[in-house]
Amino acid sequence: MQPKMIVVAGHCDAHATDWLVQRPGIEPIIYRDLFLFRTLASFLNGFSLQKLGCNAELLVDEFGEKLLEELDYTLEARNIEDFLENFKDDPTVKIPRVYRNLSGSRVLVMEWIDGIRCTDPQAIKAEGLDVDGFLTVGVSAALRQLLEFGLFHGDPHPGNIFAMRDGRIAYVDFGNVAVLSQQNKQILIDAVVHAVNEDYAEMANDFTRLGFLASGTDVSPIIPALEAIWQNSLEKGLSDFNFRSVTGKFNQLVYNFPIRIPERFSLVIRSLLTQEGICFTLEPDFKFLEVAYPYVAKRLLTDPNPALRERLIQVLFKDGVFQWKRLENLIVLAKENVAKMSSNPALQGKIMRRSSGWQVQKKLDLTDTIKDGARLFLVDEGIRRQLLLAFTEDSKLHIQELVDVYKLLEDQIDIPSMAIEVARDFPSVARDVMLSWSASVLSER
Structure with missing residues (x-):
């Protein structure tokens, strides 16, 4: 049941193009096969519910919904345009442009991608690209799709991902994408x-x-199982962490507990496993978390979304005790991510002229984090008490810890610019402080 029939090179506006044409008569064939699948699922549904805890008919419906979406190339064109918008300022990712005037529901015309197969390490090296650097680019792009945009490629197999000769990672075939809500991302x-x-x-x-x-659902029986899975991963070392082993253990939970994997997350899991497989093909000793952790650390410290401040506080406090070492590790990891991604890491040792439109971050932008932190300290009595206790734990002032944190950040923060930003924000902070103070006074009365 392959709805996409022809991929050929052509020319449009003096540019090479990729023409995608739907196989004639494919729609009734797909409807017929889906009907047969669903009929079979109806016979197996009782067994599926009893043994696997999932509705077989619903699984076929979800699969069919995604498959039928791939028949509408106007939807795929919109998906491509959404990806283009998301990665417009990312110098490490290439998304093909769509020629809307030549496209329709059954024909899709895109910019031609001249790349290298992503599972061919020798060809990548022959172009002077750094394989580990290219893997860093790919993992960072996948994490941005999942945790930042909430729109990610659902079928990133080796035929849909290429290494470009300028070090970028290129994606094609956007018929199968999934969307995560802001709530799910958080x-x-x-x-x-x-x-x-x-x-x-x-x-x-x-x-x-x-x-x-x-x-x-009572989650208490699941807690020991989750602890066993994670502790086992910790014992092996996080540097050796891989999704395949964890998902294999998670599959046991699906059999033992009433867990059903939502369709959008089955796509997420499949996507991550596929991309991890590509990573191991290129570099058998690749360490996923060595790339993922610095990205997550930077996200927690610099993301403009104020909701992440609460997550940062949860990370920095454990059992009411401030984790100074954890804060230092977050800063070190975040700086590592910024340093790696300030230029395309796939181009290590290869001299190439960067497009004048590329804008890259070279320092941690902690402006929003510091401003929100100052606001929370002044407005939130609970946070203020926690931080004051953190500075005076064990009956001593933690001056050295503060100095160590400052040393890590002194080359990242422009003090005059930060002072200007804080001054601009002062009126709204003062208003919030007054409102908080008046609310506490009224509550006491």
Whole structure:
């Protein structure tokens, strides 16, 4: 059931193009096959519900919905344009342009991608590209799709990903994409935070919030199983962490507990496993978390979304105790991510002229974080008490820890510019402080 029939090179506006033409008569064939699949699923549904805890008919419906979406090339064109918008300022990612005037529901005309197969390390090296650097580019692009944009490529197999000769990673075939809501993105980040804090009870609750468990399900039996999976990963060392081993253990939970993987997350898991497989093909010793952790650290420290400040606070406090070492590690990891991505890491040792339109971040932009931190300290009595206790834990002033943190950040912060930003924000901060103070006075009366 392959709805896409022809991929040929042509010319449009003096540029090479990729023409995608739908196979004639494919639609009734797909409807027929989906009907047969669903009929079979109806016979197996009782067994599926009893043994696997999932509705076989619903699985076929979800699969069919995604497959039928791929028949509408106008939808795929919109997906490509959304990806173009998301990565417009990213100098490491290439998304093909769509020629709307030549495209329709059954024909899609795109910019031609002249790249190298992403699973051919020798060809990548022959172009003077750094394989580890290219993997860093790919993992960063995947994490941005999942945790930043909430729109990610659902079928990133080796035929849909290429290494460009200028070091960029290129994606094609956007018929199968999935969307995560802002809430789901935040819950995923919560799950990372809870994993860091080894808070397995909250990790189990994250499963409910993400739809893996029905609302009201007793999560207490699942907590020890999650702890065993994560502790086993920690014992082997996070540098050796891989999704395939973790998902294999997670599959056991699906059999033992009433867990059902929502369709959007089955795409996420498949996408991550496929991309991890590409990474291991290029570099068998590739360490996924060595790229992922610096990205997450930078995201927690610099993301403009104020909701992430709460997650940052959760990371920095454990059992009411401020984790100075964890803050230092976050800063070091975030600086590492910025340093790596300030220029395309795939171009190490290769001299190439960068496009004048490329704008890259060379320092940690902590402006929003510092401003929000100052606001929270002044307005939120609970946070203020926690931070003051952190500075005076064990009956001593933690001056040295503050000095160590400052040394890590002194080359990242432009003090005069920061002072100007704080001064601009002062009226709104003063208003919030007055409102907080008046509310506390009124509550006491």
